[in-house]
Amino acid sequence: MRTLLDLILPQDCAGCGRLGVGWCAECAESLGGQPVRVWPRTDPGVPCWALGRYAGPRRRAVVAVKEHHRRDLVAPLGRELARGLAGLRTPRRPLVLVPAPVRRAAVRRRGGDPVGRVARVAASLLTDCEVASVLRADRGVRDSVGLGPMQRRRNLAGRITTPAGSLPEALRHPDAEVVLVDDVLTTGATASESIRALERVAVHVRAVLVTSAA
Template sequence: MRTLLDLILPAACAGCGTAGVGWCAECAATVAGPPVRVRPRTDPGVPCWTLGPYAGPARRAVLAAKERGRRDLGEPLGLALAHGLGRLRDGERPLVLVPAPSRRAAARRRGGDPVSRMAHAAAGWLPDCRVVPMLRVWWGVRDSVGLTTNERQHNIRGRVVARPGPGAGPRISANTEVVLVDDVLTTGATARESVRALSRIEVPVCAVLVTCSA
């Protein structure tokens, strides 16, 4: 019952703990600026952008969405993502958001995929934009928390596959901008494998945008 009440009326801001608000204006401001270009250690082969560093309110919000079932954060983090996409996109072209892949077991434990939830919220704020969840990870992929750069690369290498699922909608045309979205960018290993998997089915990614980068 406590979890249900927190979803309806969050007890405190996920970023700073202010009572009575799920995500306060001060914490929202930490991911509201223009996206910043980052260059992860593992190069995905496309430009990578972040809304802020993996620290402070942004880090706490990502962890709350992932580990504490704060599904209410999908909307405000999605709005921040939409603002960032609005600054980066070519307004003359359709936009497709592809959520980074998540392990099914992790998604079930979290009550859904927070990255997909954030992407759908962002698409709702943007004209001519849709979400196409087409990335999957094979069994055997471990949680990347605590892994070194080399271990992350080995953990995910060759284990991301791309295929449009049911309800993916019309085929993605060559005129479409495709952006890979995720909550955190660390080494870049998952982003690189995701970009590679999409390229194999002739879906070229033009950029990666994340909520925060480590």
Template structure:
């Protein structure tokens, strides 16, 4: 009955009668050369890696999760994120013990979305990874604007000095985000972590714009 009222659709392509179709699962699966090293406009001073472009099924799934409450997409999006962390550990880019720190989300946005989607993705991704823990250590100060629609310069001004470390973190840190656009949030997050002595090894995002 619920499917008749709210028809079930794939979060990546809209295919009917499935939450996540085999085609989208294949398209978002980690490829042998992923994650890719990218160069955002604002350099956070550590390697920035992404699983793919913010387009197609990847973009639709992220938007569905964040803006339309599609919590059922947590698992399919976390699967390639887990694979990427495992690969970075294998490549020697990361080492354990490893602390994964989600990029901060505005409290009002988290309440509207039923929780912080980036933190939920991170927790799901590391469940089966020994020596890897998630600590939502970063906080956004009040009155920080949503960055959607802002120019690169405006994003930088909007976020400058507005991210702080609420919980100390030890050891090697991986900053995880859903989308890297200009790199403003990543750069400010890395600054906040490093100011308090954290060893930030890299930034990893589901997508880059």
């Protein structure tokens, strides 16, 4: 029952631990940064942008959404993502957000795809913007925690795919700007393999935008 109540009425701030509020004003201010170019060790071949560093309230918010089912934080993270995308997109071109793939075991454990939820909030706040959740991580993909750059690349090589059949109409639009979105950019292995999977089905990714860069 306490866990259920915490989901509905969080007892402390996910960013700083302040009692009585789920996300305090001070931590909310920490999600106001502009996208900054980052260069991961594994180059995905397109520009990579991050809204902030994987530290402080931002890091704790990401972890709370992913591992502690804090869905109340999806909205502020989605609003920040929307602001970042608004500054990067080309005017008058449709925008398609492709969430990075999540392992099936993680989806079950987390009760869904947190990155997809954040992307959908962002898309709802932008004009002519859609979410296309077309990337899949095969069963052989291991949890990347503790893996080095080379191990991460080997873990993902050829194991991120798109579903068989036709792609969503949004991804086939000739003028669409496709952006891969994720919560954390660490070595760049996931982004690189995701972009290769999309290129195999003739989807050209313009950029990667993440909530935080490690």
